[in-house]
Amino acid sequence: MLVFVGIIMLVTATVSTNNEKIKNYFGYKVYEAFPKTARHMEVLRLMIIRPEYDFWSSAKFKKPVFVMVAPQSQREFMTYMEGYHIPHRLIIKDVSQSIDGGSGINYCKENVNNKEDKIIFDHYPRWNEVNKYMDLLARSYPELVSIEEVGRTHENRTLRMLRISTARHGRRHRKAILIDGGIHAREWVAPAMVLYVVNQIVEHRSSNGEMLEGVDWFALPVVNPDGYEFTHSYVGLGRQTRALSNFMLDNIPFIKMYLTFHSFGQSFLYPWGHTKELPDDWEELDELARKAAEAIIKTGGPKFEVGSSSNVLSFGAGGADDFAKGRANIKYAYTVEMPGGGPNGFDLPATSLCLQLHSLYQGLRVMVKALREE
Ligand SMILES: [Zn+2]
The missing domain is CATH 3.30.70.340 (Metallocarboxypeptidase-like)
Structure with a gap:
């Protein structure tokens, strides 16, 4: 042969x-x-x-x-x-x-093969690595990145929120975006997505400058670290979600967009999950998500569905985005269900990870651009 x-x-x-x-x-x-x-x-x-x-x-x-x-x-x-x-x-x-003429390929090849980035997207990071990365960024980019403790878990792990801002110390831009992952512990791709966004806007700021223009970012990569490390144990989420909710309420005038990453599915879901009714401004939420879905297709990424949680999934779906919109007044609140794969369906094989994160990120870019221009 x-x-x-x-x-x-x-x-x-x-x-x-x-x-x-x-x-x-x-x-x-x-x-x-x-x-x-x-x-x-x-x-x-x-x-x-x-x-x-x-x-x-x-x-x-x-x-x-x-x-x-x-x-x-x-x-x-x-x-x-x-x-x-x-x-x-x-x-x-x-x-x-690809919308980017193959820059995702270039980026992922470089990221996976060289050691310049402080995080490599060829595997799902453990809780320890997530924390190390956060610390490293705060130390390396003190003018841009800070860490805020927003609560503690049942097992006494610290919930740490990254704040990324070009505003001078102690001040805030008018618009902020909150992203989180890992509310459901088994969905490993979600924290990876949060870190990917952080990696792009901090470590690759020169090619992502517009993402930080007049916009602050809050990123909570792992909402449920107790469960993330011990995926199979039962973990109550009360304290973690309360910390997240309080953070939203404390920042009511600032946060204009909230994205909570989950898997698996391929959809941008907006409120409400608790009723088939739609928010008054649902058409704006729908339009913004459709722009993102279109951009993802153009990168060669998968097709994302767009709709309200209760209509796309089922009655009673949704959660954090309902709270964000209903109680914390965050206009653009979405649950983003990321593509599944792998032996259990919940996660992609780690090798496809970087490319998938990259294509979803192209969708987010479009959303942030629209938000900034609003
Ligand atoms: Zn989930």
Whole structure:
């Protein structure tokens, strides 16, 4: 079988020599390959040296690896995968169709492979890592990032809120956005999303400057740390949600948008969850979420549904966003259900994590832009 690989490589050798630095990604696809046997590894090692196959990391036995495939090599790529029965799946149909012309690919490749970012989105961070990252940011960007203790959990863990603001010390911008994750402990992708937003606006501020223009951010990555660390134990949420609610009430004049991340589903849900009725201004909430959903599709991301919790999910769904809108007067309050995946359905395989976070983030950018212009 390896002779067969050799022949294909000779035939395509001329293509490779003409292959200059990639300038745009028209027709490029991204696949995930999963080498399960020694033979699979051999084949991938032969492919990895070829410029038409852009491996994001070295191939490891029984570990998924991303490969970006140039248009002229797609048939050959499939011949390898199918000929050697290497498990694989298509992740991105056409990289150039991304709203950002493939910047997500560039970003995620860099993030996963280099050590410049203080957090790497190739795994779900544990509570300890979340805290370390928060501390590191507060220390490295003291003019921008501060940490506020907003409460304690049943097991006496501290609930720490990140405040990210370009306003001078002690002052606040008129508009603030509150994001949180990990209300439901099993939904590991949610805290990762909060950290991704933080990573973009703090560590990649130069390319995300508009996200901080006249807007303050409050980020609570893990609302329920007791449950996050011990996912299978029963944990009452009373103290944590009370701390979050109080924070909203204390900041009533400022917070204009609230996003609580959950999984799994693919939807932007707005109030109400407790009744089929809609808020008076539901059309504005609906329109803003639809803009985000559109932007996500344009990055090659999944299709998000938009609607009120009780109409999209079921009667009695929703919760924190109902409180945010009904009691804390936050106009744009959403539950964002993120795509599922993985063996239990609740989370994506960690390898797709960065790309998924990136595509949802493109949706948030659009929402923040609209909010700022309001
Ligand atoms: Zn949830």
